[in-house]
Amino acid sequence: MAAEVPSQAPQTYGFSLYPELPQSGSDLIPLPQRVNGPKLKPFDFQGPQQIEFLDHLGQGLHSEVIKVRILGQIYALKLFSFSHEYDWMGPALSGRYNKENRMEAIVFYEYLDPFNNECRAFGRLHESGHSELAVECYGYVLLDEDHERTLRDRFPDRKLDWIFQDDSGSRRQEFLTKDGKPPPIRAIVKEFGSGVDKLRDRQLRKTLKDTIQLQQLGMIGIDVAERQLINGKLCDFSTTMTTPHFVMNMEMHPHLTPLGKARMEFDLFWYSMYDYMVFDEMVDEWNEEHRLQKDQVSVRALPQLYGSDSWTYNLRKTASRERVFTHVDPRLYDWRAPARDRDESSSGGQANGRSSKGSGSGRSVAKVSKSRRRFKKPPRWYYEGSEEHMAKLRRSRNRDTYFDWEFKNGFFIPTMGLRYE
Structure with missing residues (x-):
């Protein structure tokens, strides 16, 4: 499988395995970027990133879920771990491949990493106009360093170490950012419920x-x-x-x-x-x-x-x-x-916009250019x-x-x- 790299992909993300924090929120782009198909937009904080961590809701195979408040609204924030290559069906990022092959192997990550899986799935629901088939999704978040420190301090007894992956040799530590720091914790903002x-x-x-x-x-x-x-x-x-x-x-x-x-x-x-x-x-x-x-x-x-x-x-x-x-x-x-x-739609005519709202936020979740397709x-x-x-x-x-x-x-x-x- 050949790499599908967009010609206009920002250098912010380069060919690192994980997305890096941009210089500002306006630099955030829909993810994942290296493959064709649906993508998920970043959550709109309407300014600087501000998250209040309220409670630990549960743990999954690839994630931890935290109850949060953002801009006065309650959401479920799903934090993703940095999964290892052995969890993938794609080629391992091992030493048996040379540098060129390793770059090709990284493309498989876009199809297999749990965070990317959710970005692509919710992206498909948004672009098709069928967000009603699942809980509402409001976009992804890359936690900045201040919020990661706050998260660590807020839940010291919840054993989130497997999310932070501070140990040398961990997947997160192996793929450092351009400035030599670990990549940010990736998360998705979802509808809160029971x-x-x-x-x-x-x-x-x-x-x-x-x-x-x-x-x-x-x-x-x-x-x-x-x-x-x-x-x-x-x-x-x-x-x-x-x-x-x-x-x-x-x-x-x-x-x-x-x-x-x-x-x-x-x-x-x-x-x-x-x-x-x-x-x-x-x-x-x-x-x-x-x-x-x-x-x-x-x-x-x-x-x-x-x-x-x-x-x-x-x-x-x-x-x-x-x-x-x-x-x-x-x-x-x-x-x-x-x-x-x-x-x-962009070449002529007004799009039939559709926005989804949840928790009284009034925040637009997805706009569909055409009337949604009937099943x-x-x-x-x-x-x-x-x-x-x-x-x-x-x-x-x-x-x-x-x-x-x-x-x-x-x-x-x-x-x-x-x-x-």
């Missing part, structure tokens, strides 16, 4: 519909779970892949062999299907925990798969029942359309691979995919070994 008390069929039908529509926007790896529902909406996209993405767009791998393409399509199908598998797993877990109560729920995403330990495929004597399917093929989303809409019922995506692979999809929730990478003719070529248990 989780759901009980799962109900009505809530589950909405969550399933939202998941299907998110996939129709070219987003997979949504991590559907009860803990991710805030104010009845999905809130976490740190593992989400948003098209264009090297897992979804085969044109990014011009030297991929036919076998490699088949394996990548199998992997993509599994990812798309897995969002519904975990939805049904959430239902199974809820019903198991409430089996002695009258709180059972019945909504299912993949009714052709059932059982809590092993999912047996429901084979009936029709071709459609025998074929493995998932609800959406995310590759069908035209990710270039929002850019074309913006170009058409139609998507065609099912039937897997057309081998019988062996279809049998694996039918019987297993577990996935274990091994990616290795070869640098050839200026591109990283994925080579994969698949093992399903």
Whole structure:
């Protein structure tokens, strides 16, 4: 995959692995910058950065969430860790690559880092005019040094060391800024709210519909779970892949062999299907925990798969029942359309602006150049691979995919070994 570096990218960000603090807030740019596709704008402080840290809300796999007050409004501020290369599916930034190859490998970071995943996912929701499919997002923040010190002092007992990464040899310390300092803590400002008390069929039908529509926007790896529902909406996209993405767009791998393409399509199908598998797993877990109560729920995403330990495929004597399917093929989303809409809007006619407001802030979150695109019922995506692979999809929730990478003719070529248990 060749690096996609914008010709006008500010030198502030250069080729460092992480964004650096700009000289002023006006220098902040939408992130991530080195790849095509959606980007998230910075939070508008309407002046100097001012954040009041109020309470620690919780911890995730890649983050800590803090309740904050900004300009008189309450938000949830999600602080991201500096994830290691071994958490990626892309090529490692190891010594076996020369300087040129290492620069190419850094591009994969833009597609895989949890902070960038959320920037791209919320950027897609904003540009498509469908922010209602998740909690509201108000932009990203790069904490300045004063606010990082304040954060350390405010929560001395919360063990945020894994976010700060002060240890020598840590990912943050390895990629210092131009002035030799660690890169700033990255965060995203979101709608503040509470989780759901009980799962109900009505809530589950909405969550399933939202998941299907998110996939129709070219987003997979949504991590559907009860803990991710805030104010009845999905809130976490740190593992989400948003098209264009090297897992979804085969044109990014011009030297991929036919076998490699088949394996990548199998992997993509599994990812798309897995969002519904975990939805049904959430239902199974809820019903198991409430089996002695009258709180059972019945909504299912993949009714052709059932059982809590092993999912047996429901084979009936029709071709459609025998074929493995998932609800959406995310590759069908035209990710270039929002850019074309913006170009058409700027060339003539007044844009149909749409702003989203939350917590009474009155702050514009996103403007869409065209009327937002309406969702139609998507065609099912039937897997057309081998019988062996279809049998694996039918019987297993577990996935274990091994990616290795070869640098050839200026591109990283994925080579994969698949093992399903």
